Amino acid sequence: MVEQHSEGGRYELVYWPFLQGRGEFVRLVLEDAGAPYVDVARLPQSQGGGVQAVLDMRRDAAPGLRAFAPPYLRAGDVVLGQTAVICDWLAARHGLAGANEVQRLAARQLMLTILDVVDEAHDTHHPVASSLYFEDQRDAAIAAARAFTRERLPEWLDYFETIAPRGGHWLLGDRASYVDLALFQLVEGLEYAFPAAMARHASRAPAVLAVRDRVRARPRIASYLDSPRRLPFNEDGVFRHYPELDC
Amino acid sequence: MVEQHSEGGRYELVYWPFLQGRGEFVRLVLEDAGAPYVDVARLPQSQGGGVQAVLDMRRDAAPGLRAFAPPYLRAGDVVLGQTAVICDWLAARHGLAGANEVQRLAARQLMLTILDVVDEAHDTHHPVASSLYFEDQRDAAIAAARAFTRERLPEWLDYFETIAPRGGHWLLGDRASYVDLALFQLVEGLEYAFPAAMARHASRAPAVLAVRDRVRARPRIASYLDSPRRLPFNEDGVFRHYPELDC
Numbered sequence: 001m002v003e004q005h006s007e008g009g010r011y012e013l014v015y016w017p018f019l020q021g022r023g024e025f026v027r028l029v030l031e032d033a034g035a036p037y038v039d040v041a042r043l044p045q046s047q048g049g050g051v052q053a054v055l056d057m058r059r060d061a062a063p064g065l066r067a068f069a070p071p072y073l074r075a076g077d078v079v080l081g082q083t084a085v086i087c088d089w090l091a092a093r094h095g096l097a098g099a100n101e102v103q104r105l106a107a108r109q110l111m112l113t114i115l116d117v118v119d120e121a122h123d124t125h126h127p128v129a130s131s132l133y134f135e136d137q138r139d140a141a142i143a144a145a146r147a148f149t150r151e152r153l154p155e156w157l158d159y160f161e162t163i164a165p166r167g168g169h170w171l172l173g174d175r176a177s178y179v180d181l182a183l184f185q186l187v188e189g190l191e192y193a194f195p196a197a198m199a200r201h202a203s204r205a206p207a208v209l210a211v212r213d214r215v216r217a218r219p220r221i222a223s224y225l226d227s228p229r230r231l232p233f234n235e236d237g238v239f240r241h242y243p244e245l246d247c
Numbered sequence: 248m249v250e251q252h253s254e255g256g257r258y259e260l261v262y263w264p265f266l267q268g269r270g271e272f273v274r275l276v277l278e279d280a281g282a283p284y285v286d287v288a289r290l291p292q293s294q295g296g297g298v299q300a301v302l303d304m305r306r307d308a309a310p311g312l313r314a315f316a317p318p319y320l321r322a323g324d325v326v327l328g329q330t331a332v333i334c335d336w337l338a339a340r341h342g343l344a345g346a347n348e349v350q351r352l353a354a355r356q357l358m359l360t361i362l363d364v365v366d367e368a369h370d371t372h373h374p375v376a377s378s379l380y381f382e383d384q385r386d387a388a389i390a391a392a393r394a395f396t397r398e399r400l401p402e403w404l405d406y407f408e409t410i411a412p413r414g415g416h417w418l419l420g421d422r423a424s425y426v427d428l429a430l431f432q433l434v435e436g437l438e439y440a441f442p443a444a445m446a447r448h449a450s451r452a453p454a455v456l457a458v459r460d461r462v463r464a465r466p467r468i469a470s471y472l473d474s475p476r477r478l479p480f481n482e483d484g485v486f487r488h489y490p491e492l493d494c
Contacts, residue, residue, distance in 0.1 A: 065353045068360050068406050078352075082359045084331075085352065105332065106312045112329045112359075113315050119366065127374045128387055129394030140375055140387040147376030159315050 011037035011090070012074040014057045017050065019237040020189075022083045022118070023071040028181040029087050031224040033094035039229070084111045091178035103172045110163070110171060110179040114186050117156050121193060122238045124148045124245055134235075134242065145245035149197035153190070157205040164207035171211065176218070183208065184215035189239030194246045258284035258337070259321040261304045264297065266484040267436075269330045269365070270318040275428040276334050278471040280341035286476070331358045338425035350419045357410070357418060357426040361433050364403050368440060369485045371395045371492055381482075381489065392492035396444035400437070404452040411454035418458065423465070430455065431462035436486030441493045 011030060015023030017039070030037045043049025057072045067081020073090065080086045088108055091097035098104040127144040128137040160183065163171065170176045171183065187208065191198045202209065215221055224230055233239055258277060262270030264286070277284045290296025304319045314328020320337065327333045335355055338344035345351040374391040375384040407430065410418065417423045418430065434455065438445045449456065462468055471477055480486055 065356055066406075066410060067356060068363070068403075080352065080356065082356045084359060085355045089352065105327065105336065108332045109312055109314060109327065109329045112331060116315070123370065123374075127370075128390045129398070131394055131398055137387075137390075140384075140390075143375045143384070143387075147378055151376070151378055156315075159313075163313060 009036075011035055012040050013037055014040045014053055014072040014074065015070045016054055016236075017041040018231070019234060020185075020231050020239075021071075021237045022115075024185055024231075025083050025115075025178075025182050026071050026073060026086050026090065027229070028185060028221070028224075029090050029094070029096060029178050031229070032176075032178075032181055032218060032220050033090070033096060034220055035090075035094060084108070084115055087111060087178045087182070096176065096178045096181075098172045098177055099175060103177070106172060107177055107179050111182055113159075114179065114182045117186055118189070118238055120148060120152055120156075121190065124193075125240050125242060134240075138244075141242070142244055142247075145194075146247050149194055149245075149247055153194070153197055154201050154204060157201055157208060160208045161205040164205070164211055166207060168214070170214075176215070180211055180215050181221070184212045184221075187212040189233065189237075192233040193239040193241050195241070196246045256283075258282055259287050260284055260318060261287045261300055261321065262318040263301060263483075264288040265478070266481060267432075267478050267486075268318075268484045269362075271432055271478075272330050272362075272425075272429050273318050273320060273333050273337065274476070275432060275468070275471075276337050276341070276343060276425050278476070279423075279425075279428055279465060279467050280337070280343060281467055282337075282341060331355070331362055334358060334425045334429070343423065343425045343428075345419045345424055346422060350424070353419060354424055354426050358429055360406075361426065361429045364433055365436070365485055367395060367399055367403075368437065371440075372487050372489060381487075385491075388489070389491055389494075392441075393494050396441055396492075396494055400441070400444055401448050401451060404448055404455060407455045408452040411452070411458055413454060415461070417461075423462070427458055427462050428468070431459045431468075434459040436480065436484075439480040440486040440488050442488070443493045 013023065013026055013030065015021065015026070027039070041049050041051060041053040045052060054070050057070065060066070065079070065081070069081070071083055071086060073080045073086045080089060088097060088111065092104070098107050124145040125134050125141050126132070126137065127140045134141060165171060170180050172179065216225065233241070235241070260270065260273055260277065262268065262273070274286070288296050288298060288300040292299060301317050304317065307313070312328070316328070318330055318333060320327045320333045327336060335344060335358065339351070345354050371392040372381055372388050373379070373384065374387045381388065412418060417427050419426065463472065480488070482488070
C-alpha cells in the first residue's frame with residue numbers, strides 16, 4: 001500500500017457489485033496505485049453494501065454534485081461521478097495522469113475516446129434501449145454488431161495503433177498512466193465479447209496489444225487479476241459475449 | 248472582442264461546415280467568450296476550408312495527439328480533440344469554467360453527462376450503425392425513440408432539474424459557465440428533434456428551461472444566434488427532427 005491519500009481514510013468506490021462495467025476503469029486505477037479502497041457495494045448489506053448502496057448514491061445529493069449514474073467515488077468530502085472524471089482525478093493524485101499539462105490533456109482525450117468505444121461496444125447488445133432485454137432487440141443487435149465488428153472495430157484499432165508507443169513505452173511516454181490501464185481493459189473486454197472478430201483484426205494493432213500485455217504484467221495489476229477482487233466478465237457488464245454478435 | 252488569448256492569433260475550430268453537431272458546444276464557448284476564432288471548414292476551399300479541412304485534421308498528427316474525430320481546436324501549438332476536453336480547456340482560459348477546483352470538477356461531470364444525453368439523442372435516429380442511412384434502420388429507430396422519449400427523457404430532465412439553480416443563477420453558482428451553454432444547446436436540440444415529447448415533459452423542468460432562457464439572453468449569445476454564424480438545426484446533425492421519432 002502506498003501512503004494514505006484519501007482524506008477520509010480510504011477511497012470508497014460505489015458501483016454495481018456483480019459486474020466490471022465502467023467501474024472497472026476506476027478499480028484498475030485504485031489497484032495500480034496501491035491505494036486503500038473499499039468497493040462499497042460488494043460489502044454485505046449488513047455493512048452498508050449491496051445494490052442498495054448504489055441506489056442510495058444515485059438518490060442522495062451527498063456533499064457536492066449529485067451524479068446521474070454510477071460509478072461514484074467518495075474521498076472524504078469529495079464525491080465524484082463520471083468515469084473519466086473519477087479516473088483523471090484519482091490518477092493525478094497517484095502519479096498516473098501524466099508528467100505535465102500536455103500529457104494530462106492527452107490523457108483526458110484518450111480516456112474519452114476509449115470510453116466512446118466502450119459505449120459503442122455496449123450498444124451492440126443494446127442498440128434500441130438499455131431498458132429492453134437483449135432478446136427483445138436481438139435482430140437490431142446482430143445488425144449493430146456486424147457494423148461494429150466489420151467497420152468500426154478496425155477503424156478504432158487502427159486509430160489506437162497510430163498513437164500506441166513503440167518499444168516498451170506507454171501511451172503518454174515513459175511513464176504508465178491511467179489511459180494505459182483503460183486501454184488494457186478495453187482490449188480485454190473486446191476480446192471477451194468478440195473473440196473471433198478481434199482475432200481477425202489483431203494483426204492491425206500489435207503496439208496496442210503490447211500495451212495490454214505490459215499492463216497485465218504490472219505487479220499490482222497481475223496480483224489484482226489473480227485475486228477475487230477482479231470480477232469475471234459476464235453478460236451483465238458492458239462487454240458481453242453473445243456468439244451471434246461476434247461476426 | 249476580449250483580449251487575445253490564442254497564441255496563434257486566433258483560435259481555429261475545425262468541424263463539419265454544414266451542421267451544428269458536437270462542434271456547436273465549442274462554438275458557443277468561443278462566442279460567449281467573445282474570443283476571436285475561425286470556423287476553418289466554413290471558409291471557401293480556396294482558403295483551406297471545406298470538408299477537406301476536417302479530413303486533413305483527421306489524418307494528420309499535427310503537433311500533439313491525433314484525435315479520432317472532430318471537433319478539433321487549434322490554438323498555436325495546442326491541438327485538442329474531444330468536445331468535453333476542448334470546452335473545458337477553452338472555458339478555463341476565458342473565465343467560463345467555474346471559480347475554483349470544486350466547480351471545475353462539477354463542470355466536467357456535468358459536461359460529460361450532457362454529452363451522454365447528446366449521444367442517446369443521436370442514437371435514436373442511428374441505433375444500429377452511424378454508417379447506415381436512417382431509412383435503413385427506421386424500425387429500430389422508432390423503437391429507440393419510443394424508449395428515449397418515454398423513459399429516458401423524463402429521467403434526464405428530472406436529473407437536470409435537481410441540479411438546476413433556483414432564482415436567477417447558473418449551474419455552478421453565481422457565474423455562468425460552459426455547462427450552462429451546453430445545457431442551452433441540449434434543450435434547444437431536444438426541442439428541435441422532439442417537440443411533442445419535450446412539450447409533454449416541459450413542466451418537469453422549469454429551472455432547466457430557465458437556464459436555457461438566461462443563456463439565450465446573454466448578449467453575445469443572442470447576437471450569435473441572430474447571425475449567419477449560427478447554422479440552423481438540420482437532419483445532418485446530432486439532433487434530427489423525424490416526426491415518426493417524436494412520440
